């Protein structure tokens with residue numbers, strides 16, 4: 001039977017590169033591109049078909065920052081499919097990112113220099129806004145819209161005899177210090193992106209806790225630092241181009257500079273090949289690239305177990 005894979009945010013960057021690699025891995029897939037802009041989605045479909053002419057690729061319109069759109073897309077998916085094998089929750093935003101030049105300068109001369117470059121911790125602030133649903137846009141896009149999508153698609157995802165995988169594109173920028181339960185939408189802070197990605201990591205643990213027995217398994221991935229429209233919001237493309245020699249040098253010390261969308265999808269593709277029952281629910285899978293350009297996947301703990309237990313009251317076995 002054909003595997004059914006849905007990818008949100010498949011129109012560009014990491015999502016599009018993932019679709020390309022998934023089709024190279026298994027051309028028999030039914031791949032559904034879940035995008036907010038149908039014209040961009042159609043362009044992505046044409047690009048994918050040019051290298052995989054026989055592939056079955058369909059589109060569904062979804063704006064994950066709008067609950068009406070999420071419900072509509074869920075209805076369409078339930079009409080089209082009896083089950084889903086993979087749901088890649090990849091759409092995400094980092095609106096109006098501002099680089100904290102002071103923090104960058106101090107970081108350059110501190111012991112944390114490698115950590116700062118690999119996680120961007122403390123370097124980036126963003127301007128958030130409120131959506132038509134009255135939620136913070138970053139939270140709704142990166143976390144809540146996707147969470148509602150999962151809940152709506154439960155009948156397609158929960159089959160104890162055939163496991164399904166929900167795979168989130170999270171980030172190393174997810175930081176416990178930027179997340180509180182009292183302000184889980186990050187209304188009061190200036191790092192909503194980091195908060196939303198930490199919320200994603202917590203949510204993934206909770207999904208495993210509550211849904212593994214029903215055949216749904218959730219994982220989180222960090223793609224590394226990848227040149228996409230998202231990073232072009234931090235620095236313009238020509239600056240990134242000027243930084244390329246520096247980035248290639250840095251890669252000998254920090255393997256998280258994956259740089260290309262292709263490299264960034266390494267962990268997303270690796271998870272596609274795994275039996276989810278054997279994955280550790282406490283792990284975040286990092287795409288990494290060595291100084292010589294070799295891609296590999298490294299499992300790391302995203303959320304201190306004690307913090308998960310404090311926040312949710314749930315106890316999870318490692």
Ligand SMILES: NC(=O)c1ccc[n+]([C@@H]2O[C@H](COP(=O)([O-])OP(=O)(O)OC[C@H]3O[C@@H](n4cnc5c(N)ncnc54)[C@H](OP(=O)(O)O)[C@@H]3O)[C@@H](O)[C@H]2O)c1
Pocket residue numbers: 008009010011012013014015034035036037040062063064065066090091092093141169170171172222223224225226227228229230231
């Ligand atoms: N690039 C990095 O270094 C990096 C690092 C860590 C994590 N990530 C994560 O990787 C994921 C993919 O980002 P990217 O780097 O590939 O950036 P990107 O090229 O900007 O791709 C983001 C995708 O999300 C879609 N999207 C945004 N808002 C949406 C909404 N409300 N509803 C539906 N789709 C929406 C975009 O659609 P449109 O084409 O319509 O805008 C686009 O397809 C994100 O979750 C991001 O947080 C990226």
